[in-house]
Every structure is written in structure tokens, then in C-alpha cells.
Amino acid sequence: MTETIVTDVVIVGAGPVGLFTVFELGLLDVKVHMIDILSKPGGQCSELYPEKPIYDIPGFPLVTGQALVDNLLEQCKPFSPTMHYGEMVESVEVLGDATAPKFRLRTDAGEIFECKSILIAAGGGSFQPKKPPITGIELYEGTSVFYAVRKMEAFAGKKVLIVGGGDSALDWTLNLHPLAERVTLLHRRDAFRAAPHSVNAMRELVGNGAMDLLLGQVTSLKGQDGQLQGAAIKHDDGTTTEIECNVLLPFFGLTMKLGPIADWGLNLHENLVPVDTEKFETSVPGIFAVGDINTYPGKLKLILSGFHEGALAAQRVHRYVYPEKRLTFQYTTSSTSLQKKLGVA
Known part of the structure; x- marks a missing residue:
């Protein structure tokens, strides 16, 4: 019998936005498992254009797709996310309610996860082999x-x-x-x-x-x-x-499809997932969508926009994971406790 993996959050998609969201969640003591259909992290950056230069990442006049992924992996390393590569989430079952969400996910590799929030960072959907x-x-x-x-x-x-x-x-x-x-x-x-x-x-x-x-x-x-x-x-x-x-x-090679996400009971618009712009939550409480997979008025499909979305989603996720705990916003530049988590204090 397959043992159920219990964690705070499952992130579906290990591209740049998903990796940065691991960092944001880690600062809030939220434990993460990541699932990606590819055999390695990085999504499109690693699979489609690892050597392609990217010019609009703040602080980097030029960075290649693979170098960006490598830096993001290094950034989230202190929080030890557990990665599951070469797997696709086939089904999602809602176990809790809107005030205390809980979910069970099953992958095509037979793994079962239970978590309090799901964060979809799957780019344009799941990569499917040609x-x-x-x-x-x-x-x-x-x-x-x-x-x-x-x-x-x-x-x-x-x-x-x-x-x-x-x-x-x-x-x-x-x-x-x-x-x-x-x-x-x-x-x-x-x-x-x-x-x-x-x-x-x-x-x-x-x-x-x-x-x-x-x-x-x-x-x-x-x-x-x-x-x-x-x-x-x-x-x-x-x-x-x-x-x-x-x-x-x-x-x-690979082609992108929305895949099983289309069957998760989420509201969809032209194969994208509508979200609010306060917390980037979907129509199902506890399920969030960040990066190219989501849509909202004024949406820009940029990696830097996805970073912003992940940071705001993490704040709401914390409420679901720690409902009795008050979240106090802190800056990494001045918070000793955050610096200790990062191993720099």
C-alpha cells in the first residue's frame, strides 16, 4: 500500500515562479513538496531555452534561463523542498472546507499527497511528450x-x-x-x-x-x-x-497542454485559471495559481510578475497552514529571525 505523503503545500510546477514561491513559503515556515512532469527543475527555462539570455529579471542585466534556475535553486536550498520529478498530478480531491482546506493529490507515478494548500505554477500547463x-x-x-x-x-x-x-x-x-x-x-x-x-x-x-x-x-x-x-x-x-x-x-520534444488541471473543478477561461489579485487564489479556496497559468485583468506573462504573485500567494497560504498564528510582515534585510532561516545570521 502506498504511504501518503503529508505536507503543508504541494506546488505543481518546478519552473522559476514555483521555485521562488518555495523561497517565499520557506520564510513563513511552510513546508513544500514540488511535483513536475519534467525530469529536472526549471520548466521552460531549462527545457526549451537554457542558454537563451533573459534581460528583464531585476538586478540581472542579462541572465541565461539555466543560470536563473540555478540561482533560484540555491536561493530556496535552506528550506529543503522535496522534489518529485517525472510525475504528473492526475487527480485532486477536496477533503476540507473553505475555512480549513485540505486536499488529496494522486500522481501518475502512484504517489499520494495530502496538504492544506495547492499552488499551481505550471506555466502554460503541463508539458506533454510529442x-x-x-x-x-x-x-x-x-x-x-x-x-x-x-x-x-x-x-x-x-x-x-x-x-x-x-x-x-x-x-x-x-x-x-x-x-x-x-x-x-x-x-x-x-x-x-x-x-x-x-x-x-x-x-x-x-x-x-x-x-x-x-x-x-x-x-x-x-x-x-x-x-x-x-x-x-x-x-x-x-x-x-x-x-x-x-x-x-x-x-x-514537448508540447504544452493544460492537462488534468482542466478536471480539478476550477473555473477556467480560455485554458487559463482566473485568480484574484489580492492573494492569487482560484475559485477553490486553498488552491492558488501563479505565473503563466493564471489570468486576471492587466496580466503580464513575465517571470518577474510571477515572482510578485508567488509572494502574495504565500501570505494567504500561511493563514491556511497556521490558522491560529498571526503573521507579522518582516524584511529579510532587517529581520534576524529570517536571516537565521537563510543561514546568514
């Missing part, structure tokens, strides 16, 4: 075809076919190579979007005969009862090769 156009691939999904790696150990001793040419494909090629019986990387051409050092490391393994690199596209899969046995690959010259594999990992 699936390759292979007939019948859904028959293998979840058994031998996976769009994310949750536990590397699950691929130990397997013959793994990885498809793609970006950072995810190359990173998992290199990470799974020591565990798998054999790793084959397939890309439609001999040019890669991934970081040059990853490409060089992959080519070195191929040159040493430690793994295989093939050029082409998967056209069909072979296997029974969801268990993959092989894949047919069509090359540019029209020839077809069949290779043996029992795991397929396609990394074709």
Missing part, C-alpha cells in the same frame, strides 16, 4: 515504450533504442549506457542539436564499439502483449533495417 507517428505505439506505452526516464535502474540489462537528436536523447544515451546491455541511438540525420560535449562523448562510445548510432526513422514496432522485441528502421536510401530492442525511448 509522440512519434508509429502505428500501434500506444500498445507498448508504459511497458516498453517510455517518454521519460523515472528510474534508471529499470533499464539495467535491457537493449535500449533511443530516438532523437536533442539534449534529452543524448543525455540519456550517455547515462543509460553503463546500465543497459546495449544502447542504440537513432536520429534522422548525422547532425545533433544537443550540447557539443555530449555529442563528442557519444561519438567516442560509438568509435570504441560500446554503443551504436543509426541514421533513419522508426517505421514499425514488433512485439507481443506490450513487450517490444524489435523495431524496423527506414534509412534515407530507402532500405530498411530491423534491430533487436526491448525498450524504446523517443525524445521528440
